[in-house]
Amino acid sequence: MRILVTGGAGFIGSNFVRAAVRERPDSRVTVLDALTYAGSRDSLRGIDDKIEFVEGDIADSALVDSLVSGCDAVVHFAAESHNDNSLIDPWPFVRTNIIGTYTLLQAIREHGVRYHHVSTDEVYGDLELDDPTKFTEHTAYNPSSPYSSTKAASDMLVRAWVRSYGIRATLSNCSNNYGPYQHVEKFIPRQITNVLTGVRPKLYGAGLNVRDWIHVDDHNAAVWKILEEGQTGRTYLIGADGELDNLTVVRTILELMGHDPDDFDHVKDRAGHDLRYAIDASTLRDELGWSPRYNDFREGLQATIDWYRDNRAWWEKNKDAVEMRYETQGA
Numbered sequence: 486m487r488i489l490v491t492g493g494a495g496f497i498g499s500n501f502v503r504a505a506v507r508e509r510p511d512s513r514v515t516v517l518d519a520l521t522y523a524g525s526r527d528s529l530r531g532i533d534d535k536i537e538f539v540e541g542d543i544a545d546s547a548l549v550d551s552l553v554s555g556c557d558a559v560v561h562f563a564a565e566s567h568n569d570n571s572l573i574d575p576w577p578f579v580r581t582n583i584i585g586t587y588t589l590l591q592a593i594r595e596h597g598v599r600y601h602h603v604s605t606d607e608v609y610g611d612l613e614l615d616d617p618t619k620f621t622e623h624t625a626y627n628p629s630s631p632y633s634s635t636k637a638a639s640d641m642l643v644r645a646w647v648r649s650y651g652i653r654a655t656l657s658n659c660s661n662n663y664g665p666y667q668h669v670e671k672f673i674p675r676q677i678t679n680v681l682t683g684v685r686p687k688l689y690g691a692g693l694n695v696r697d698w699i700h701v702d703d704h705n706a707a708v709w710k711i712l713e714e715g716q717t718g719r720t721y722l723i724g725a726d727g728e729l730d731n732l733t734v735v736r737t738i739l740e741l742m743g744h745d746p747d748d749f750d751h752v753k754d755r756a757g758h759d760l761r762y763a764i765d766a767s768t769l770r771d772e773l774g775w776s777p778r779y780n781d782f783r784e785g786l787q788a789t790i791d792w793y794r795d796n797r798a799w800w801e802k803n804k805d806a807v808e809m810r811y812e813t814q815g816a
Contacts, residue, residue, distance in 0.1 A: 486509070486513070486558060487512075487515075487555065487556040487558075488505065488512055488514055488556060488558045488559070488560065489515045489517060489553060489556040489558070489559045489560070490502055490514060490515070490516050490560050490562065491517045491518070491543050491560070491561045491562055491589065492518055492524065492561070493514075493529070493536075493538075493562065494516060494524035494526060494528050494529055494538075495518065495563070496523070496664075496667040496701065497562055497603070497662055497704060497705065498516070498563070499528035500666060500705055501562065502516055502529060503532060504702065504705050504706070506535045506536065513537075514537070515552060516529065516537070517539050517541055517543065517548075517549075517563070518539075518541075518563065519541065519543070522668075522803075523566070523567070539552065543561075543585035543589060544580060544581070544585045544588050546588050549592045550591075550592045552592075553592035553593060553595075553596050554595075557598065558601070558712060559593060559599070559600045560601045560712065561602050562603050563585060564581060564585075564603075565577045565581045565582060566605075566632060567632070567668075567670055567671070568607075568630050568632050568755070569755065570632075570670075571630055571632035572631065572756060572757070573814075575635075578631050578635045579631075579635055582632075582638070586602070586639035590642060590646045593654070594646060594652055597652075598653075599654075599712070600654040600655075601654070601655050601656075601657070601711060601712045601715075602639070602643045602655070602657070603659070604639065604658045604659070605633065605636050605658060605659060606658050606660050606661075606697070606722070606762050607630070607632065607633035607636065607759065607762065608626050608640060609624045609625070609626060609627060609628075609658070610626075610627030610628060610629050610633075610759065611629065611761055611762065612760065612762070612763060613761065614693065614760055614761050618763070619724075619765040620722060620762070620763060620764055621722065621765045622721070622722055622768060626640075629757050629759055630759075640656060640720075644656070644718075647717065647718045648718075653717050654718065655719055655720075656720040657720070657721045658721075659707075659722070659724065659764070660696070660698065660724040660725070660763075661696040661762065663699075663700060663701065663786070663789055664700050664701035664785070664788075664792075665701070665789065665792040666799070668807075669807050670810075670811075672731070672734070673734065673786070676749075677790055677793045678793060678804055680739065680742050680744060681793065681794060681797070682804060685748060685749050685750050686735050686739065686748075686749040686750070687749065687752045687811070688731060688750070688752065689731065689752060689753075689816070690751065691732070691751070691754075692732030693730050693731070693732065693760075694731050694760055694761065695729065695730045695760070695763070696730075696734075696761075696762055697724050697725075697726075697727050697763050698725070698727035698729060698734070699723065699724055699725040699727055699777065700777070700779040703779055704723055706775065707723045710773045714773050715773065721766075721768060721769045722764050722765060722769065724764025724765070724766040725777040725779065725780070726766075728763055729782065735749050737786060738786065741786060741787055741790055742790060752815065752816050753815050753816065755816070
């Protein structure tokens with residue numbers, strides 16, 4: 486398979502590319518990435534000679550068309566994805582998540598290429614903390630931030646192109662990922678690297694907000710399953726039954742790293758902070774036979790801590806700038 490991976494130098498995308506090289510050596514992988522602050526060639530170090538890398542913008546129609554025309558499938562990871570940043574400056578989220586997806590879809594339509602669209606459970610809004618309901622593929626969209634609203638818009642574009650133009654596309658909405666190569670601005674790597682640099686972790690509000698955590702390798706295994714066996718036009722939800730509140734996550738990180746579980750600071754809560762996400766992945770499990778490898782969050786978290794401890798050179802260069810930005814925001 487000749488496969489184009491957009492955002493392949495970012496967190497989830499780079500792990501997907503590494504899995505493709507490792508597990509599907511006959512695949513020819515091209516990575517398209519704009520190398521914004523969240524994408525790095527260092528995330529692909531060691532497999533550079535096994536892939537083709539193109540630095541470029543997914544809103545560049547001529548470039549995108551030329552790349553799509555030479556492949557069998559496109560997996561679209563490229564996105565602006567940090568909620569805090571979207572609250573400060575929404576425009577990059579509109580440009581990348583909406584215009585970039587439109588540009589891809591036009592090329593897909595022109596060349597008849599298989600397409601998989603990677604999205605987030607945040608498009609569904611949030612659930613009450615005491616609500617037993619989980620998100621399904623039939624849950625109504627109710628995004629609450631510039632980030633999630635632009636991802637919702639991109640999802641709708643894909644569905645419209647399937648119905649109006651007959652493109653061969655699938656979609657997936659996944660719960661919160663964690664694992665290697667995640668930018669230190671994100672919740673779990675920020676807390677891990679804070680501990681590693683002698684800084685107390687930071688927790689928004691009371692930390693009662695719940696996220697449904699999944700290891701990035703499990704997410705990407707599901708994406709491969711959908712790409713190869715998923716039904717055109719379908720949306721598959723990807724989750725690992727990993728619901729935990731943020732307070733528990735911070736305390737678990739501290740415990741696994743040999744610190745007092747209460748050795749952290751509370752900071753002012755984020756504006757519009759969603760209460761709870763929860764994924765019902767039964768369709769993916771029952772119809773496609775996927776199941777997560779990391780059923781134990783502590784096991785996956787320990788592996789993630791070990792990776793950040795062993796790969797300081799990858800994240801240290803960004804750490805000070807991230808913490809300075811958070812400090813100006815009072816977070």
